[in-house]
Amino acid sequence: MPPIPELEAIRKAQILEAALKTISASGYANVTMDDICRAAGLSKGGLAHYYRSKNELFVAVFKEFFERIFQRSKQTMELYENPVDKLLSFDWLYDRNDPDVNVGYPVLFDCMSLAVREKEYRSLFHDWFENWVNLLKDAIDVGLKKGIFRNLDSESTARAISSVYQGIATRWYLDNESHTTKWAVESFKKAITGLLSSNNK
Amino acid sequence: MPPIPELEAIRKAQILEAALKTISASGYANVTMDDICRAAGLSKGGLAHYYRSKNELFVAVFKEFFERIFQRSKQTMELYENPVDKLLSFDWLYDRNDPDVNVGYPVLFDCMSLAVREKEYRSLFHDWFENWVNLLKDAIDVGLKKGIFRNLDSESTARAISSVYQGIATRWYLDNESHTTKWAVESFKKAITGLLSSNNK
DNA sequence: ATGAATCGACCAATCGGTCGGTTGATTTAC
DNA sequence: GTAAATCAACCGACCGATTGGTCGATTCAT
Numbered sequence: 001m002p003p004i005p006e007l008e009a010i011r012k013a014q015i016l017e018a019a020l021k022t023i024s025a026s027g028y029a030n031v032t033m034d035d036i037c038r039a040a041g042l043s044k045g046g047l048a049h050y051y052r053s054k055n056e057l058f059v060a061v062f063k064e065f066f067e068r069i070f071q072r073s074k075q076t077m078e079l080y081e082n083p084v085d086k087l088l089s090f091d092w093l094y095d096r097n098d099p100d101v102n103v104g105y106p107v108l109f110d111c112m113s114l115a116v117r118e119k120e121y122r123s124l125f126h127d128w129f130e131n132w133v134n135l136l137k138d139a140i141d142v143g144l145k146k147g148i149f150r151n152l153d154s155e156s157t158a159r160a161i162s163s164v165y166q167g168i169a170t171r172w173y174l175d176n177e178s179h180t181t182k183w184a185v186e187s188f189k190k191a192i193t194g195l196l197s198s199n200n201k
Numbered sequence: 202m203p204p205i206p207e208l209e210a211i212r213k214a215q216i217l218e219a220a221l222k223t224i225s226a227s228g229y230a231n232v233t234m235d236d237i238c239r240a241a242g243l244s245k246g247g248l249a250h251y252y253r254s255k256n257e258l259f260v261a262v263f264k265e266f267f268e269r270i271f272q273r274s275k276q277t278m279e280l281y282e283n284p285v286d287k288l289l290s291f292d293w294l295y296d297r298n299d300p301d302v303n304v305g306y307p308v309l310f311d312c313m314s315l316a317v318r319e320k321e322y323r324s325l326f327h328d329w330f331e332n333w334v335n336l337l338k339d340a341i342d343v344g345l346k347k348g349i350f351r352n353l354d355s356e357s358t359a360r361a362i363s364s365v366y367q368g369i370a371t372r373w374y375l376d377n378e379s380h381t382t383k384w385a386v387e388s389f390k391k392a393i394t395g396l397l398s399s400n401n402k
Numbered sequence: 403a404t405g406a407a408t409c410g411a412c413c414a415a416t417c418g419g420t421c422g423g424t425t426g427a428t429t430t431a432c
Numbered sequence: 433g434t435a436a437a438t439c440a441a442c443c444g445a446c447c448g449a450t451t452g453g454t455c456g457a458t459t460c461a462t
Contacts, residue, residue, distance in 0.1 A: 028230070170371070
């Protein structure tokens with residue numbers, strides 16, 4: 001019987017952590033199970049005991065990843081009271097020293113290219129979008145109730161706002177020599193305040 | 202000696218076309234040289250005669266791809282006179298029946314995940330961004346001169362506009378059940394007109 | 403006969419997954 | 433109370449399949 005009852009949960013967490021870092025560093029397509037074994041301090045057979053296939057492990061890794069990002073987003077938004085501040089609270093996405101950012105972007109891009117063809121990954125994306133959009137939507141609804149915003153469809157505006165964050169992030173990360181952090185922050189603020197002002201019919 | 206002098210150019214074009222379709226359909230990581238040989242109607246040795254390694258071929262494919270997208274963007278913009286119309290002329294990006302769209306998005310996502318780790322691909326991205334941004338920047342500069350826009354930095358605004366297109370495209374493509382074409386088109390119009398109106402200090 | 407164009411068998415390397423085996427703690431049998 | 437059986441945890445050698453690249457052979461126009 002198990003030495004400690006929580007051993008399985010501990011091991012799985014260790015493996016996920018090791019796999020996440022390895023995938024982030026080398027890229028989904030280049031990572032081998034051996035790499036992950038080494039990073040996790042386990043043998044091939046040992047790892048197979050917890051995750052029976054590469055695909056099973058990787059799906060678990062990406063799931064864990066999105067959960068982390070979501071929690072981070074939620075916690076950061078909660079630091080603010082004003083709906084506008086909440087909606088503009090994602091500047092941590094453009095901090096090159098942030099550990100979530102450094103690990104996260106490579107994983108995110110990998111996941112996107114996987115999502116193109118595999119519905120399991122598309123579904124992970126969908127859930128993440130949904131969670132993110134709901135955070136934003138709630139803030140917009142509060143703003144509408146308080147009269148800060150007018151004539152907005154909160155859901156489609158929320159989707160647009162998160163898309164703007166992601167679009168700017170893509171540039172900022174993949175071509176950082178031409179896209180400074182200053183540009184990224186100013187741009188998302190202008191774009192999002194533009195989306196929130198109801199001068200569109 | 203070559204049967205026809207242009208044979209090399211013809212073959213290379215055939216190979217690039219076949220490779221582009223194959224990569225789009227199966228994904229960079231899953232495509233084998235055999236797949237491309239079959240699609241191009243050539244043997245392994247025959248293909249090796251024109252492209253000596255997988256990497257050499259793939260870089261050429263992605264280069265060709267970005268060139269196509271750029272030409273398409275340029276031509277579509279030229280259909281319009283008014284700077285605002287030019288800047289909003291990219292709704293073809295959100296047409297699910299467009300062949301460039303169907304082939305392009307999978308390739309684009311693959312290229313992004315490659316660009317994270319390989320500077321050769323990052324450089325392709327950079328060049329594409331630069332070309333795209335310059336198209337937009339020229340239109341904005343005309344608008345500034347004509348007095349249609351005020352208080353804008355044309356370059357950083359151009360970068361923001363193309364980022365908005367790309368961010369919305371990501372959602373629209375990867376999670377199309379929750380992101381309709383109508384949403385995509387309305388959203389980019391609102392976001393971009395917001396960026397162009399100078400009510401930001 | 404020279405060399406570009408093309409072929410396809412073959413090689414070496416890689417990788418995911420399997421499987422028999424070991425360890426050590428717990429449970430069961432007596 | 434102890435010997436035997438059991439089982440989770442873990443190991444690493446091995447297998448089968450895949451794949452990128454090579455190379456000698458073949459064709460054919462010049």
